[in-house]
Structure formats: structure tokens, C-alpha cells
Amino acid sequence: MSEDCVILGAGLTGLGAASVTPTAIIYDQHDGPGGHVRSHEFGGVHFDEGAHICHAKDPAWREQLTRHAGRIVEVSQSRVASYWHGHWLTYPVQNHLRDLPKPERSRALEELLAAQKANANCRPANYAEWVRYQYGDFLAENFYRAYTNKYWRTPMEAMDTDWLSGRLLPAQLETIIRGAHAQQDEKQSVFSSFLYPEKGGFFAFFSPFARGVEIRTGARLVDLDLQEKRLRFADGRTVGYERLISTIPLPDLVAATRSAPASIASSARALRHTQLLCVNMIVDRPHLSPYHWFYIYDEEFEVSRVKVMSNVTPEGCPANTTVLQTEIFRRDDEMLDAKALEKSAVEEMGRLLDLTPFAMCA
Secondary structure, eight states: OEEEEEEEOOSHHHHHHHHTOTTEEEEOSSSSSOGGGOEEEETTEEEESSOOOBOOOOHHHHHHHHHHHSSEEEESSOOEEEEETTEEEESSGGGOGGGSOHHHHHHHHHHHHHHHHHTTTOOOSSHHHHHHHHHHHHHIIIIIIHHHHHHTOSOGGGOOSTTOTTTOOOOOHHHHHHHHHSOOOOOOSTTSSEEEESSSOGGGGTGGGGTTOEEEOSOOEEEEETTTTEEEETTSOEEEEEEEEEOSOHHHHHHHBTTOOHHHHHHHHHOOOEEEEEEEEEESSSOSOOOSEEEEOOTTOSOOEEEEHHHHOGGGSOTTOEEEEEEEEEETTSOOOHHHHHHHHHHHHHHHHTOOSOEEEO
16 A cells, blocks of 8 residues: 655655645654754753754744744844954954954955955856955955865865855945944844744744654665655665655665666765764853854864854753853764764863863763
């Protein structure tokens, strides 16, 4: 017997597909829905898979999410910083050059203005050129390349520019010049304001989408027979289907498809993605950082970004603690030694925030 509609993956795309396909059954390899927006509880805190926030602008969508999540935190002005060689800089650094030491500030501003003038009519061929044309060599190399190496784990020259919308804004010279000479509030950031559930983690925004949906967990796809319309999972379950919707990673889908042409299988294996390791800490000391999150540009640090959960959602964290969610990235073709990286993350937070070794890690 075959199911009318099978959806592979219970992330947001799978749940969205199920919401308009009443007969659908979702199969997911994890122990619950949510995909990359899952939240889990540890030590009385709900941690996310990554530093998620909601900075959606559409009023109807925001109203729907806040109705789902119950009480929410609404931050009108985010506090975000960059750590660079012992200096705490307001994010994004190009708008706050005043925070740099004077020699680096002068060099950064001079090179940025020269790059803007020299490349005003140039069309960048890749992300590396876009950054240099916008910000000049000093900021490109010390900040954007350093962070790309840590976060995206791939050369800037190998990246296109079609992903920038909603993430990075083109340089605005008046703002940059003002920020080089005087302290100013950060209003340009695309996430200057945001929403977050008071309790339950980021997935509290979306958990109602999973209600009433049949989700069968622990189902990792190992074989897809397109001719027979049959799926087989790692635990031995087999399922027939009339319609199939896949939201799982493309390399996983192609690898499981027995009839996939060799050329497609080869291309799928060549696709790269990043692996994320979150090292979460509950520290028995309050107010260790004033920021909602911060970025670490020093390449000798394994941690790339830190979300200070106790500042984002104080009511969702134990009293008199600082709760940190640190992020470390590796490409899928790189080794990820979780135990060694966990130790590095704790040591690095100790150096940055003057921690005692007492912390719990999840």
C-alpha cells in the first residue's frame, strides 16, 4: 500500500508543504521536527541550532509568529560587536571606524574612499571583488576575508554575490565618514531590531506548524526507487508513495536515488556545505557581556560568533548567570573534532570574557 504524499524532511520547508497538503506524511531522520531551527533544552535554557532571531518586516507574518510563540522579546536596537585583536568594535566595523586604533582607522578610511572612487563603475566578478570595491583592502583582508575563512570555510574568490541581499549593505559614505570621527548609533544593520520568544527557543515561533501533522522520526533515507515509487530507510522501513516532496539536502537525495545518472551523482558529491558545532555554556556569573551577540575575527580563535542568550531572553535563562551559545564551523569535507573544539570554545570564552573555568557545556 502506498501513501498519497510523502514529504522528506520536517524542517520549515517540509512543514510548510504539509500545511497545504493535508494527506501528507513527513519522514525525518531526527527525533523531532524543526530541521535547522530546532531548539533543545539544557540547564533550563532553550538553545537553538545557530544564532537565530526574527527580523522579518512583514506585519502579517510577524503577527502570526508572535501569536504562536506566546510572550516575546522585542528588541528595538540590537547590541552587536566585533572582536578584533583585543579590541571591541561596534558592528559593522565600516560604520564605526572610530573604534579602531588611530593608525588602522586612518588606513581603513583612506583605502575605503580610494576603492569607492577607483571602482565606481566596476562590476565585481565575485564576492572578493565586491568587498574590495566597497570597503578597500584593509577591511577586506582583516575583517571580511578573515571571517569568511572561519564562517563560510571557502575562499572569497569562489563565492558569488547573489546571496548578499538582506545580509550585507553597500557602503554608505556619509555614514562611514561620520563613524570614523564620532560615536554614533547603529541604525543601518539589517537586523537592528528583532523578535525572539521569551521561552522555548526560536522554534517556539514555528512549533504550531507541526501540530496535526503526522511526522515519523528516526527515518534516514538510504534508497529511493523512482520507478517503483518506493523509499527505504536506514532502520529497514519501506514506504510506497504516489507523490513525493523532498526537502532534505540535495546530495543526500541524489546519493539515495538508485537511478541517478552518474553525471548528476558526481555533481551532487561535489556540492559543499558547512557543519555547525554549537558549544553552549551557562556561566555562574551575570553580565559578562553587554551584547546580544558578537563576532570574532581573529583566525586563531575557533569560535566565529557568540549569541549571549541571557541578554536576548533574560526571562528564559537562570537568574545571575551569563548564557552563551558559541558557534564553530567546518566544511563537510573537513574533520570536526567535537571534544577538542568544545575545549577550545571554553578556553576562548575564558580569555575574551575573563571567565573562571566553571561552566556547563551542552
